Amino acid sequence: MxxxxxxxxxxxxxxxxxxxxxxxxxxxxxxxxxxxxxxxxxxxxxxxxxxxxxxxxxxxxxxxxxxxxxxxxxxxxxxxxxxxxxxxxxxxxxxxxxxxxxxxxxxxxxxxxxxxxxxLPGISAEDCLFADLGIDPAKYGCQSYEATDFLIYRRVFDRRSTLVLWQVGIIGQVDYQGRRFEPKGLELLVEVLLESYPAEHTGIIYEASQNALFLPRMEPVAIGKLAEADLTTISTLVIPPAPKWSVPDMERVKRLGLENYIKNRAELAQQ
Ligand SMILES: C[S@@+](CC[C@H](N)C(=O)[O-])C[C@H]1O[C@@H](n2cnc3c(N)ncnc32)[C@H](O)[C@@H]1O
Missing domain, CATH: 3.40.1010.10 (Tetrapyrrole methylase, N-terminal domain)
Known part of the structure; x- marks a missing residue:
């Protein structure tokens, strides 16, 4: 009972x-x-x-x-x-x-x-960014990590999929510090990201609107310049892939009989 x-x-x-x-x-x-x-x-x-x-x-x-x-x-x-x-x-x-x-x-x-x-489910920051940034996880897939966890556990990710990093403004900050921006850890994050992305590859600092009167913050930033960016406790970093990094495995495409699908998809991407 x-x-x-x-x-x-x-x-x-x-x-x-x-x-x-x-x-x-x-x-x-x-x-x-x-x-x-x-x-x-x-x-x-x-x-x-x-x-x-x-x-x-x-x-x-x-x-x-x-x-x-x-x-x-x-x-x-x-x-x-x-x-x-x-x-x-x-x-x-x-x-x-x-x-x-x-x-x-x-x-x-x-x-x-x-x-x-x-x-009960609610609307998360990731739900908002799919809408505001026009990102559909069906297209390249999507990986989501807490930024400190991403660094200290050396999370293995795939740059061919969208990368979402939460809590980038408070990396390594286990004590609550209010809304103060904590730069510690950003340099390490840049170092790690540069192992996978060119320095000029663009990510987006995203902050969903919290009030109907305000627009979301959607600020492009080159990965190499991320340490200089103005991040807050509500910033989420989104790194979309370069489309050219996605190359299908033709052996698998053939085994699944998806030659036409791949052709149509490539044509759609050109439009
Ligand atoms: C403790 S988590 C809370 C997440 C929240 N439960 C959700 O569903 O979105 C705090 C992190 O969520 C993200 N976040 C919170 N508010 C946000 C906003 N307005 N825009 C974008 N990301 C936000 C940031 O990455 C922030 O560091």
């Missing part, structure tokens, strides 16, 4: 006034208690309007405080309310399951203790 008390984890998307899904709104509205880790004041206003029992968990961040301590405290705060028998809704920005430790951890702790727990 499942216990009294439950957890629903939802995301707000990135843009105020448009990205909060109907099911997320309903989850917030119908909860006994809402916790949110959200900094956009318009979205905070919307959450509080939907449910007066909403409380921030962003107060757990502290300058210089290790992020993992903050995240554990978020899980504790969420789980304390679930254990009290409340229907709890935890709200995170973007997609709640994309680069959010506390959301996944809360769900696994709740389930391990016998509570019902579920996550």
């Amino acid at each position: 499942t216990k009294k008390g439950s957890l629903l984890v939802v995301g707000t998307g990135l843009k105020a006034g448009g990205h909060l899904t109907f099911e997320a709104q309903s989850a917030i509205k119908n909860a006994d208690k809402v916790f949110y880790a959200e900094g956009n004041p318009l979205i905070v206003y919307q959450i509080n309007s939907l449910n007066p029992n909403a409380q921030t968990i962003a107060d757990l961040y502290g300058k210089g405080k290790p992020r993992n301590v903050t995240y554990s405290q978020m899980v504790d705060r969420i789980m304390t309310a679930v254990r009290e028998g409340l229907r709890v809704c935890a709200v995170f920005y973007g997609h709640p399951g994309v680069f959010v430790y506390a959301s996944h951890k809360s769900i696994s702790v709740a389930r391990a203790e016998g509570y019902e727990a579920q996550m």
